Structures are given as C-alpha cells and as structure tokens.
Amino acid sequence: MQELAIYRLNTGSCNGCDIEVVGALAERFRLGDAGARAVGEPENANVLLVTGVVTSKMKEHLKHVYEKIKPPKIVVAAGSCALSSGVFEGSYNIPNLVDEVISVNAYVPGCPPSPHAIVGAIADVTRAKLPSWRPPEDFRGVPEVDDEKCVGCAACVEMCPAGAIDIVDEGSERTVRFSHAKCIFCALCEEVCPEDAIKMAARYHIAAKNKDEITDEAKLELAKCTNCGALFVPSKQLQKISERILEDVGEYRGFRGAIEKSMGICQNCRTLLENARAAKSLLFSLNEAVRDY
Amino acid sequence: MPKTITFGPYHSEFLEPEIYEVVVDGDKIIDVKIEQGYTHRGIEQLASTKTYRQGLFLCERICGLCSHAHSCCYCQAVEDAFGVEPPRRAEYIRAAVFEFERLQSHHIWLALLFRTLHDENQFAKLLNAREPLMDLIELICGNRVHYSVNAIGGVRRDLKPAVINRARQLLDGLEKLSTEVLEAIKTHAQRISGIGVLPRERAIPAGVVGPILRASGIASDIRKDDPYAAYDEVDFDVKVEDSCDVLGRALVRVKEIPESVSIIRQLFDRLPSGELRAEVGAPREGEGIGRVEAPRGELIYFVRSNGTNIPQRVKLRPPTYVNDHAVVEMLQGEKLDNFQLVLESLDRCLSCTNRVSIIDARTGSKRVVRVSDLG
Numbered sequence: 001m002q003e004l005a006i007y008r009l010n011t012g013s014c015n016g017c018d019i020e021v022v023g024a025l026a027e028r029f030r031l032g033d034a035g036a037r038a039v040g041e042p043e044n045a046n047v048l049l050v051t052g053v054v055t056s057k058m059k060e061h062l063k064h065v066y067e068k069i070k071p072p073k074i075v076v077a078a079g080s081c082a083l084s085s086g087v088f089e090g091s092y093n094i095p096n097l098v099d100e101v102i103s104v105n106a107y108v109p110g111c112p113p114s115p116h117a118i119v120g121a122i123a124d125v126t127r128a129k130l131p132s133w134r135p136p137e138d139f140r141g142v143p144e145v146d147d148e149k150c151v152g153c154a155a156c157v158e159m160c161p162a163g164a165i166d167i168v169d170e171g172s173e174r175t176v177r178f179s180h181a182k183c184i185f186c187a188l189c190e191e192v193c194p195e196d197a198i199k200m201a202a203r204y205h206i207a208a209k210n211k212d213e214i215t216d217e218a219k220l221e222l223a224k225c226t227n228c229g230a231l232f233v234p235s236k237q238l239q240k241i242s243e244r245i246l247e248d249v250g251e252y253r254g255f256r257g258a259i260e261k262s263m264g265i266c267q268n269c270r271t272l273l274e275n276a277r278a279a280k281s282l283l284f285s286l287n288e289a290v291r292d293y
Numbered sequence: 294m295p296k297t298i299t300f301g302p303y304h305s306e307f308l309e310p311e312i313y314e315v316v317v318d319g320d321k322i323i324d325v326k327i328e329q330g331y332t333h334r335g336i337e338q339l340a341s342t343k344t345y346r347q348g349l350f351l352c353e354r355i356c357g358l359c360s361h362a363h364s365c366c367y368c369q370a371v372e373d374a375f376g377v378e379p380p381r382r383a384e385y386i387r388a389a390v391f392e393f394e395r396l397q398s399h400h401i402w403l404a405l406l407f408r409t410l411h412d413e414n415q416f417a418k419l420l421n422a423r424e425p426l427m428d429l430i431e432l433i434c435g436n437r438v439h440y441s442v443n444a445i446g447g448v449r450r451d452l453k454p455a456v457i458n459r460a461r462q463l464l465d466g467l468e469k470l471s472t473e474v475l476e477a478i479k480t481h482a483q484r485i486s487g488i489g490v491l492p493r494e495r496a497i498p499a500g501v502v503g504p505i506l507r508a509s510g511i512a513s514d515i516r517k518d519d520p521y522a523a524y525d526e527v528d529f530d531v532k533v534e535d536s537c538d539v540l541g542r543a544l545v546r547v548k549e550i551p552e553s554v555s556i557i558r559q560l561f562d563r564l565p566s567g568e569l570r571a572e573v574g575a576p577r578e579g580e581g582i583g584r585v586e587a588p589r590g591e592l593i594y595f596v597r598s599n600g601t602n603i604p605q606r607v608k609l610r611p612p613t614y615v616n617d618h619a620v621v622e623m624l625q626g627e628k629l630d631n632f633q634l635v636l637e638s639l640d641r642c643l644s645c646t647n648r649v650s651i652i653d654a655r656t657g658s659k660r661v662v663r664v665s666d667l668g
Contacts, residue, residue: 012331015356015357026417061310091336093335
C-alpha cells in the first residue's frame with residue numbers, strides 16, 4: 001500500500017472537523033504509523049478529505065481540487081455536514097451534498113468526528129494496526145435505540161434538530177430509523193425519550209463505505225382500530241399509555257376496560273358521534289371517580 | 294508597477310476558505326480586498342425555522358472553536374426574552390466550560406502561530422499538550438468540539454467531583470506550560486514585533502474586539518464590563534499589551550492562559566450545590582440580548598419571540614466579522630512576507646462571519662444586503 005498523502009478541503013464547515021484534522025497531527029494519534037501524512041497542496045495529495053457542507057461558492061472549487069488529486073484519488077467525507085448537510089439541511093446556500101458533486105469512497109460520521117475516528121478510518125484503508133481507542137463512559141457517540149423499550153411515540157423525531165430520525169409505516173409495521181449520517185450527536189433524542197430507549201453509544205469507530213448503511217432502527221407492530229380495522233399507532237404505545245394512566249391515578253383502575261377500549265379507536269373513528277359520546281361519558285365518570293376521592 | 298496577488302479561497306495556511314486579493318508594489322502591500330461568503334450557510338434564516346431547543350444546537354454548530362460561546366450566548370438571549378434565570382450551579386458550570394474552551398482555543402491558535410513561524414517543535418509541543426485538555430473536555434461534555442452542555446434555562450451535564458480532581462491536576466500543568474510558551478514567543482519577538490500594527494487610536498474606529506483590541510492597549514472584556522454566567526463572582530485581570538502588533542496579540546493570549554486557569558480554580562472552589570436547570574415555561578412575546586466574551590472577542594445575539602416555539606428572528610454579531618476587516622488597515626504598508634503572520638494574528642474563524650453580499654453583474658460593485666432592502 002502506498003503512503004497516503006491527505007489534503008483537507010473545507011467546503012463550508014464550522015471549523016470543528018478542520019480543528020480535529022489538525023488535532024490528528026498530535027503524536028498520540030500516530031498518523032504516520034497509520035501510513036498517512038497531511039499535505040498542504042492538492043497537487044501533492046492522493047487522498048481528499050472534505051469537511052463541511054458544500055456551499056454554492058465552494059461547489060466549483062471542490063470539482064477543481066478533485067481534478068488535481070493524484071491517483072488512487074480516494075475521497076473521504078468527514079463529519080455530518082459533508083455526509084448529509086447535518087443541521088444545515090434546507091439552507092438556501094447549500095445546493096448539493098459532497099457525493100452529488102464528486103464520488104466519495106468513505107464516510108466518517110461525527111459532529112465532528114474525533115481524531116480517533118479520522119485516523120481509525122485511514123487505518124482501515126491502509127490496513128495498519130493501531131490501538132483501539134476507547135471513549136469515556138459519557139461520550140456522545142451514535143444514538144442506539146433499544147427495540148425492547150421503544151414504543152414508537154416519535155418524540156425524538158419531533159425534536160431532532162437535523163431531521164436524522166424517520167418514522168416509516170409499512171404494512172403492519174412501524175420502523176423508527178436513526179440515520180447516523182445525518183446525526184449531529186447532540187443527544188436531544190436521548191434527553192426527550194420518555195421510555196429511556198435511546199443511548200448514545202460510547203465508541204469512536206463508525207466509518208463506513210456506504211452512508212445509507214450506517215443506521216440503527218427499532219421495529220414495532222401497529223395496532224388495528226377496533227372500530228374500522230385501519231392500522232394507526234404501535235400497540236406497544238397504546239399499552240404503555242394505558243399502563244401509565246392506571247399507574248398514576250389509582251381511582252381509574254376500575255375503568256381499565258373502558259379506557260383500553262376507547263384508546264383502541266383510531267383518530268378518524270373517534271370523531272364518529274357514538275364514539276365521541278362514549279368518550280365523553282367515560283371522561284365524566286373518570287372525573288367523578290377523582291372527585292369522590 | 295503594482296500587481297495583484299490572490300490568496301485563496303483554499304490555501305495551505307488557511308483553515309477556512311476566503312479570498313484575499315493583495316495589491317503589492319514590489320514587496321510592499323498597498324491594499325487588500327477581502328472576499329467572503331465561501332462558508333455562508335444561511336444560519337440566521339435557518340434559525341427562524343427551528344424551535345428554540347433545536348436552534349441551540351444549530352447556533353452551537355456555527356463555529357467549532359467558539360461552540361460553547363455561541364450556545365451560551367443564544368441561551369442568554371432566549372432566557373432574557375423569556376425572563377428565565379438559570380440556577381447558580383448552572384452559571385458556574387457554564388463559566389467553567391467557557392474557560393476550558395478559551396484554553397483549548399488559545400492553545401490551537403498558539404500552535405498555528407508557531408507553525409506560521411516555521412517553529413515545528415513548538416507547534417508539535419502545543420498540539421500534544423492540548424490533547425490532555427481535549428480529553429478532559431471530552432470527559433466533561435461527551436465531545437471534544439461541540440460541547441452541548443447548555444440548555445435554555447441551565448445546563449444539561451453536571452460537573453462530577455472525580456472530573457474536578459482530574460481537572461485540577463491538569464490546570465497545574467497548563468500554567469507551567471504557559472510560562473514556557475511565553476519564553477518561546479520571546480525568542481521570536483524580533484520577527485513578530487512591529488508588524489501588523491493597529492494603533493490604539495485606530496482600534497476603536499476599526500471596530501476590533503477581544504484580544505486584538507486588548508493588544509492595542511484597550512482593556513475591554515465583556516467578562517469584566519458586563520459580567521454574565523458566574524464571572525461576577527471571580528477575580529481575574531484583563532491582560533492588556535500596548536505594542537499594538539502581532540507580538541502584542543500573542544502575549545495577550547498567552548497571558549490569558551494563567552488567568553483562565555485561575556478562574557476555573559475559583560469556580561471549582563466555590564461551586565454551589567443545587568439544581569441544573571430552571572423551569573422555562575411557555576414562550577412569550579418579547580426580545581432578548583446575549584453578550585459574551587468569546588475566545589476571539591465580543592459575541593452578541595439578539596432574539597425576537599412572537600410567542601410561538603420558533604423564534605421570529607435570531608441575529609448575531611460574531612467577533613471575527615469585525616476583526617477580519619481590520620486586517621486591511623493592518624496590512625497596508627506592510628511587507629508581503631508578513632502577510633501570513635498578520636493574518637494569523639487575528640485568530641480568524643470565518644465560519645461565523647460569512648454574510649450575503651449582492652454583486653451587480655453590470656458594474657461589478659458589491660454591497661451587503663440590509664433587512665430594509667428586503668422590504
């Protein structure tokens with residue numbers, strides 16, 4: 001394997017990734033042992049490391065720099081912005097992603113990827129043996145979702161600043177999908193999850209050749225509306241909510257059957273007159289139960 | 294015969310893309326034109342499409358070196374608009390992380406200055422010495438660059454006693470290192486003194502802030518002038534140099550390292566117990582302003598709320614926006630050899646600075662868009 005000469009191009013980053021690339025020059029990361037060095041001119045490089053979103057002004061420059069890189073012309077996109085525009089998705093000044101402008105060989109997610117991750121990704125290419133670095137316990141790595149705990153409530157989907165979490169209902173199944181390429185590692189999903197189902201995994205090495213592969217997901221069975229039979233919310237979510245209601249207010253326990261029945265009706269059927277009447281009378285009884293107490 | 298040399302947008306010495314068109318006569322710089330906009334990401338517009346809680350992480354990602362300054366300032370502006378007072382413990386943690394950020398930012402700047410001076414030994418030494426500091430930041434915040442410690446109304450992470458003990462040991466080492474760096478800078482004094490001069494009487498009209506202003510003999514520091522977080526409860530000196538040149542800017546930053554160390558020690562000693570976050574409640578109509586002393590100088594945020602959970606307007610004035618333009622004045626009459634050094638002395642961090650400008654295709658004239666132009 002020939003030595004890798006890496007040229008870093010900032011196409012509109014916040015500086016974070018660039019600082020970490022400079023940081024990777026520190027002795028402890030053993031960039032030389034990984035079979036690589038940093039160079040200052042694209043003409044002397046055979047690896048192009050792109051950081052940041054591609055702004056409209058940098059797009060043409062990115063193409064020019066790519067032309068100058070020597071074979072084997074390996075392109076590494078580092079950081080959420082270079083992978084997917086991250087938190088800046090939807091900006092008027094970001095016409096394309098890096099891999100829509102030039103072809104990309106490897107993706108290093110992170111916001112920013114730490115030098116451990118960057119050097120680790122390089123060592124993957126050169127097959128160099130480097131120590132496996134371990135982050136501290138509270139490290140904000142990729143969000144991993146616990147299938148057992150997730151109820152598919154979508155609180156994380158609503159909160160995610162980068163739109164990295166999607167909900168797809170297909171057939172009788174709901175998939176909650178975390179895209180690590182879009183993730184900005186802020187841990188807001190972990191913070192808002194009512195079920196404690198999300199944990200930011202403490203590991204550095206998450207580089208991949210295909211950015212669509214770096215995901216984590218939870219699958220849930222959707223419940224059928226007891227009235228019309230349409231699929232609406234995950235059965236686990238219904239179960240969790242009714243459990244919580246009955247746990248929180250002891251007086252409601254006598255109404256378990258009625259509560260579960262009314263919750264099993266989808267949002268469309270709830271507006272039907274007979275169902276609305278039933279719900280109203282249930283609410284009345286529940287109020288009475290608390291008042292007596 | 295004057296000629297124009299163009300540096301950028303990408304250049305081996307630049308961390309970020311920008312174009313400098315330098316007009317030279319022989320080896321003397323006559324004028325400099327700056328072209329920005331290469332990292333313009335439309336953040337102010339994006340900020341008025343995201344909720345307050347999401348916007349915090351957007352603003353944090355404006356800059357990788359002042360990330361805590363941006364998020365802290367955004368929180369202060371929102372807290373001001375909503376009338377929220379963060380708990381004291383949260384204010385202490387904010388200030389402590391602020392100083393850790395200043396320390397790592399000054400260390401990387403010093404490292405890059407030595408690289409520009411072709412002093413590879415000092416560059417490597419500072420880069421290696423910065424790593425234990427980065428490890429500590431990673432331990433406190435969970436990430437080396439984007440700290441995500443702040444939340445509107447307080448902080449998200451606590452300072453654990455074990456971390457404080459580890460930090461104290463590290464601080465002793467950093468203090469010792471700063472005296473060695475000071476000596477190292479003095480060995481280069483001849484090279485960097487008297488260049489890139491911005492005289493005291495020109496510093497205020499030029500609008501510069503932070504270490505650049507302090508190196509021009511003016512003691513201006515938001516931590517002292519308009520204390521925020523827990524800065525009203527710590528003692529420290531505002532370091533000032535009156536040489537107004539690159540050497541002065543280097544000395545100000547080196548001398549700020551022991552001050553930051555002392556601030557962190559005081560914060561640790563007096564760290565109050567209690568809650569980490571105050572209740573924020575429903576958004577209400579109003580306006581708020583935040584002001585902090587980022588590692589590069591004064592940073593201001595303005596937030597206007599229309600009572601929804603999405604801000605109507607977020608406006609910021611980052612320090613490099615004003616500092617970058619002063620480089621024209623510093624470079625006029627300077628030798629071309631000194632171009633990189635003067636540029637480096639600013640500690641430019643352009644990711645916060647790039648604005649929209651309109652270029653008239655017929656005349657080639659350029660102007661910045663004002664809100665009033667948009668109607």
